[in-house]
Amino acid sequence: MEVKTEQFSEVAKEELRKAYTFLKAGATFVRIRRETALSTFPDAAAAQAYGAIIRAEAIARLPELLEEFEKNALSNGAKMFWARDANEASQYIVRLAKERGIKYVTKGKSMVTEEIGLNEALEKNGVKTWETDLGEFIIQLLGVPPFHIVGPAMNIPVAKVRDLFMEKIDLKEPTSDPVQLGHAARIFLRDKFHRVDMGIAGVNMAVAETGTIVNVENEGNIRFNKSSPRTQISVMSLEKVVPTLEDALHLVRLLCRNCTGQKLSVYVSMDNGPKKSDEIDGPEELIIVIVDNGRSRIYQDTIAREAMRCIRCGACLNGCPVYRQIGGYAYGWVYSGPMGQVLNPLLLGLEKTQDLYRATTLCGSCKSICPAGIDHPSLFLHYRAKDVSGDAALRAKKTPMMERIFFRLWMWAVTRYRLWNWGVRFVRPFVNKEAHGGMLREVGGLFKGWFRSRDLPAMAKKTFHDRWIEAQKTEFRSQKSEATTEKI
Amino acid sequence: MDVVSVFIPCTVDLFLPHIGEATVSLLRRVGVKPIYHMGQTCCGQPAINAGYREQAKKAAKHFIQVFGDDEEVVSPSGSCVCMVKYHYPELLSEEPQWRNRAEELSLRIHELSQYLVDILKVEDLGASFGGKVAYHESCHILRGLGVSEQPKKLIRAVKGAQLVPLNAADACCGFGGEFANRYPDISESMVRDKAGDYLSSGADLLLLCEPGCLLNIGGFLSRNHPGKKVMHLASFLAHYQETGNNGQ
Secondary structure (H helix, E strand, C coil), rough: CCCHHHHHHHHHHHHHHCCCHHHHHHHHHHHHHHHHHHHCCHHHHHHHHHHHHHHHHHHHHHHHHHHHHHHHHHHCEEEEEEECCCHHHHHHHHHHHHCCCCEEEEECCCCHHCCEEEEEEEEHCCCCCECCCCCHHHHHHHHHCCCCCCCCCCCHHHHHEEEEEEEHHHCCCCCCCHHHHHHHHHHHHHHHHCCCCEEECCCCEEEECCEEEEEEECCCCHHHHCCCCCCEEEEEEEHHHHHHHHHHHHHHHHHHHHHHHCCCEEEEEEEECCCCCCCCCCCEEEEEECCCCCCHHHHHCCCCHHHHHCCCCCHHHHHCCCCCHHHHHHHHCCCCCCHHHHHHHHHHHHHHHHHHHHHCCCCCCCHHHCCCCCCCCHHHHHHHHHHHHHCCCCCCCCCCHHHHHHHHHHHHHHHHHHHHHHHHHHHHHHHHHEEECCCCCCCCCHHHHCCCCCCCCCCCCCHHHHHHHHHHHHHHHHHHHHHHHHHH | CEEEECCCCCCCCCCCCCHHHHHHHHHCCCEEEEHHHCCCCCCCCHHHHHCCCCCCCCHHHHHHHHHHCCEEEEECCHHHHHHHHHHHHHHHCHHHHHHHHHHHHCCCEEHHHCCCHHCCCCCCEEEEEEEEECCCHHHHHHHCCCCCCHHHHHHHCCCEEEEEECCCCCCCCCCCCCCCHHHHHHHCCCCCCCHHHHHHCCEEEEEECCHHHHHHHHHHHHHHHHCCEEEEHHHHHCECCCCCCCCC
């Protein structure tokens, strides 16, 4: 998928003009659903904390768990391919398709397949791809990127879907009834499932203990992708592995509640390899493609690797006050919202994603919501510090010289209070030049952004430092005069 | 008499010194002796937020030198208290002696409303206000420090004041320090929503405990809704004293 992370500010500006009121109204609705679902745990906070511990362990033991997963998946009869990067992964899948004479594939929703540009690679090599998740299907037909990692088409008005279906999937009667539109998509995609020979899906959890692939979904299209074709391809990034089946099931409980406010999704499917010889249903071959694409390099950074805990529930997007204003397009790549803000910089390098870890107020909503215990605000600060040091491993670019000089001066002033007070006195007349009625309405240059829509109090003629000194003098004087009066 | 050391954030020192005066006045009111170390300047948040950890470390060490011997430190800013409590130990983690001092200090520093209600067990500051007030839950105060009931208890104890619900009270106001200047479109949209929620709450006054939020929301209201006021809780309690002795 094309990287547009460097256009964050322009795209955000454009998106703000659309005034996504549904995001703000929806946020309250989604929040209540999530909290209600979590309250079905005897102790919701403990359940979330437990999920965080499972993911922390999974990441801490990632290398050994991946090897255990491979051993068990292979003994279940699955095949496995370790892809170093996006190109290796997508070319491997193209080769599998060509070898088997595949004309088209059906796809279950998978963010990692968008990360590796799989659809483009297949189409370029003469293999048609059909997204079968309704939201992904809609954005595929429209040719737009995902708006939200869980609900990629949530911003597309029903009328637009109606027109799209009439144009592209032979919807006969115009209707704005979402159920009827869903039905039209179902009929269309049923035909594709009927004859599909290769289905590609993602992985929610890869269980090391048993070599099991776990998928959760509400539509049933992932199950179709996995069970009806002869060849099932399951694509996963490294971090999807969890230690045990119990761990996976607890995470499924958290994933569903945090994601959609459901206690469990409509379908939960688990694959232990392909069809066994005595089974009547299932794919003849199950090929697991494990994608690295920079993750083992990220793993070396013991702080940044926390971002890999993400279970893709999307709750951080729903809770983010910035996402609620701008929607998903501005983040410029596959992963949006706070989870995209911690992951994209690691996968694409800090230099290309400067805005992603700065366009945040560090409000902490994401951190307070996350069932995997990711501390997004700390990671943002970590990336900013890496920028200052020009860290090569995270592909950071050093910060501008003027900024570095400013903070050197700032440091001198902060550690020497007389210099601080003198600095304030020196700067004040320049800052307060344009003050009217105790307020500043315009201070040009670096602070244009603030003053477009806000005033600022003028710098106080007497700082608190000054007032304290004065108050002490007055008190001393009045104590002295009291003493004098008493004498009389 | 209890002695408490007052930490006045740089935003208050430079732009809103009356909040510092209100803080001192309230502490005196409840029988505590406030002291103010002249050496204090800034907790270092701007540096750590911009990624300048070395500079932030220097600020942290200076802060610890200034406040390290105090039994209790109180501040009318949640974000600064969070900085000291949670960032200082991490910032100084590679220097065990400094880290220990930071961890030690983190137990003794409090946000003002937390100090009044939880430590001094005081809720009635002798204020009275005949009107409706709404309370904005600042991010660092609510999610950083877990402080929410304490300011509301102080408000409910104000004679005649009616605390009305504020829609999306815990939604971020869009300040975020440098964020407001660097991403003004997004910030403006967020603060406009916050102002809208204030206006539709029916409150005569909006109260909060965070100077940053005050500058942001107050600045927007000043430009766009000049009649509507927002006050720091300390200023409000100090100003609307029952005895009619309005502290300026």
